[in-house]
Amino acid sequence: MINELQLISAQKSFGSKEVLKDVSFTLKTGDILGLFGANGSGKSTLLKILFGTLKATKATLTINGSPISQKKIIPEQYIGYLPQESFLPKHLKVRDVIPLFYSDGDDQDAIFRAPFIEKIASKKAGVLSMGEIRYLELLLVANLNHPFLMLDEPFSMIEPLYKEKIKEFLFSLKAKKGIILTDHYYTDLLDVTTSNVVLSNGFSSVVYSVEDLRLQGYIT
Numbered sequence: 001m002i003n004e005l006q007l008i009s010a011q012k013s014f015g016s017k018e019v020l021k022d023v024s025f026t027l028k029t030g031d032i033l034g035l036f037g038a039n040g041s042g043k044s045t046l047l048k049i050l051f052g053t054l055k056a057t058k059a060t061l062t063i064n065g066s067p068i069s070q071k072k073i074i075p076e077q078y079i080g081y082l083p084q085e086s087f088l089p090k091h092l093k094v095r096d097v098i099p100l101f102y103s104d105g106d107d108q109d110a111i112f113r114a115p116f117i118e119k120i121a122s123k124k125a126g127v128l129s130m131g132e133i134r135y136l137e138l139l140l141v142a143n144l145n146h147p148f149l150m151l152d153e154p155f156s157m158i159e160p161l162y163k164e165k166i167k168e169f170l171f172s173l174k175a176k177k178g179i180i181l182t183d184h185y186y187t188d189l190l191d192v193t194t195s196n197v198v199l200s201n202g203f204s205s206v207v208y209s210v211e212d213l214r215l216q217g218y219i220t
């Protein structure tokens with residue numbers, strides 16, 4: 001089934017600071033949308049609005065053509081979200097964390113069998129390296145059955161071998177999900193995205209190439 005999420009004319013102000021003035025995009029199953037923008041341009045703000053944990057000043061969100069309230073995104077399990085902040089319970093071993101997120105044995109196995117997991121399974125989450133945490137959290141969120149997935153800086157702290165595995169994994173996921181990625185590792189993003197948007201001065205513009213990112217002032 002092809003699902004479609006549409007954000008129309010999102011606006012967000014913090015006090016007098018207008019972070020998002022007019023941001024729109026469409027995301028369908030099979031899309032991997034790259035979200036680019038300088039520090040402070042509003043990428044995380046936008047993801048939090050989509051997830052429903054930050055109220056937009058104004059925005060219309062539709063799923064499969066029907067308007068949906070921000071409040072319904074989490075309870076109706078539309079979007080899996082990897083935030084920038086870690087959410088792992090630090091006192092538990094990795095092999096005990098996985099069943100917290102997945103009660104079904106086959107679902108657990110999919111994560112236990114993922115590359116690199118075996119070597120960290122008996123470690124406590126609190127002693128994992130930053131890269132190991134990021135990778136495990138990505139697997140926990142991305143394997144959910146939600147039709148959409150948002151990853152905020154999935155390549156941050158990640159070594160090249162893990163990055164390649166993540167890219168392969170995202171390619172395999174897009175058959176059943178629409179995915180939004182944001183990261184400052186723009187070449188890694190461009191390796192996997194099917195379309196791209198840059199946020200600048202509160203507005204979103206479609207970009208097609210590194211040259212467009214340059215023209216938008218994101219890189220020099």
Ligand SMILES: Nc1ncnc2c1ncn2[C@@H]1O[C@H](COP(=O)(O)OP(=O)(O)OP(=O)(O)O)[C@@H](O)[C@H]1O
Nearest residue numbers: 014015019037038039040041042043044045046184
């Ligand atoms: N709760 C808040 N209250 C006030 N200002 C906020 C709040 N959250 C974010 N901002 C401001 O909104 C702007 C956008 O922040 P946001 O975190 O969305 O940027 P970003 O594009 O994700 O940046 P980065 O690339 O550094 O992660 C920043 O100027 C930030 O200080």
